[in-house]
Amino acid sequence: MEWTEASIYTSSEGVELLCGKLLELGINGFAVEDARDFQAFLEETSPRWDYVDDSLMALKDAETRVIVYLPKNSQGSEMLSAVRAMAAQLKAQDEEKRMGRLEISCGSLLEEDWENNWKQYYKPIRVGEHLVVVPCWESWEEKPGDILLKLDPGMAFGTGAHATTRLCMELLEQSVRPGCTMLDVGCGSGILAVCGVLLGAKSAVGVDIDQLAAKIAGENAALNGVSDRTRFVQGDLTDQISGQYDVICANIVADVIIRLCPLIPQFLRPDGTFLASGIIDERSVEVEKAIRASGLAIVDRREEGGWVALGCRLAGE
Numbered sequence: 001m002e003w004t005e006a007s008i009y010t011s012s013e014g015v016e017l018l019c020g021k022l023l024e025l026g027i028n029g030f031a032v033e034d035a036r037d038f039q040a041f042l043e044e045t046s047p048r049w050d051y052v053d054d055s056l057m058a059l060k061d062a063e064t065r066v067i068v069y070l071p072k073n074s075q076g077s078e079m080l081s082a083v084r085a086m087a088a089q090l091k092a093q094d095e096e097k098r099m100g101r102l103e104i105s106c107g108s109l110l111e112e113d114w115e116n117n118w119k120q121y122y123k124p125i126r127v128g129e130h131l132v133v134v135p136c137w138e139s140w141e142e143k144p145g146d147i148l149l150k151l152d153p154g155m156a157f158g159t160g161a162h163a164t165t166r167l168c169m170e171l172l173e174q175s176v177r178p179g180c181t182m183l184d185v186g187c188g189s190g191i192l193a194v195c196g197v198l199l200g201a202k203s204a205v206g207v208d209i210d211q212l213a214a215k216i217a218g219e220n221a222a223l224n225g226v227s228d229r230t231r232f233v234q235g236d237l238t239d240q241i242s243g244q245y246d247v248i249c250a251n252i253v254a255d256v257i258i259r260l261c262p263l264i265p266q267f268l269r270p271d272g273t274f275l276a277s278g279i280i281d282e283r284s285v286e287v288e289k290a291i292r293a294s295g296l297a298i299v300d301r302r303e304e305g306g307w308v309a310l311g312c313r314l315a316g317e
Contacts, residue, residue, distance in 0.1 A: 002072045005106065010066060149198055171277075182245055183247070184206040185207055186209075187206030194220055237260055249276075262294050284308040297313055
């Protein structure tokens with residue numbers, strides 16, 4: 001399959017807001033190249049490296065950009081138009097020119113190239129007290145107490161590198177109890193559902209509107225030996241879901257979480273927990289209002305890099 005690779009040129013300061021706007025558009029296939037972050041990466045890792053590839057070193061002086069991957073079809077064309085309109089609006093509002101030039105350049109990319117090129121940046125990530133997300137092509141020297149989650153995200157969102165996923169995993173580590181059941185709405189790569197089972201959940205169901213995501217999630221469950229305790233389906237929010245769950249998580253975007261909130265009480269067990277993540281800070285008040293209006297109480301709030309994750313329970317429980 002062929003994809004459009006659209007580079008949106010911005011500044012280090014503008015990355016966070018730009019990524020938030022892309023997620024609000026429903027675009028989760030993107031990458032960030034930020035010279036400032038790469039310099040920190042070099043300083044952290046160079047003592048352990050004898051050689052750094054020239055293609056990586058080129059990032060040191062590169063202009064900061066957010067790279068969006070869109071399918072070359074009618075839906076992808078519509079999304080690209082939405083991206084152009086969003087960038088133009090941000091540029092018009094950026095009177096102090098703090099977000100860079102916000103111009104877009106496009107190229108083509110084959111799926112197999114996209115899948116392989118980014119792997120050089122994706123390394124094992126420790127999350128919370130015990131969780132370690134390990135790319136399936138990497139090795140990890142396991143320490144006592146480590147819970148390893150092997151992952152090949154492919155074209156689906158969810159590697160553990162983004163703050164939204166890490167925050168949700170930290171909340172999961174505090175919420176999952178042995179033998180509980182779990183629902184992951186907008187499961188992406190399946191990272192949260194698989195994580196829940198590895199933490200002790202009896203079973204986990206994941207749902208995603210993207211058929212490819214549901215397929216990749218199933219493959220990641222198999223990679224971790226939990227296929228018998230996980231199920232992944234294609235669907236919009238909860239339209240393919242029945243029953244009640246001890247833990248429900250939704251690492252998506254503010255607008256979708258707001259739409260999901262009224263449905264949560266019917267799927268959440270009386271003493272269950274609802275975890276919401278993927279919320280940019282400037283939208284958190286709206287999401288919190290929707291959560292409370294749905295009969296839920298916020299019992300935990302975590303922030304990282306302008307992103308917010310919320311732990312919720314049914315009010316009065």
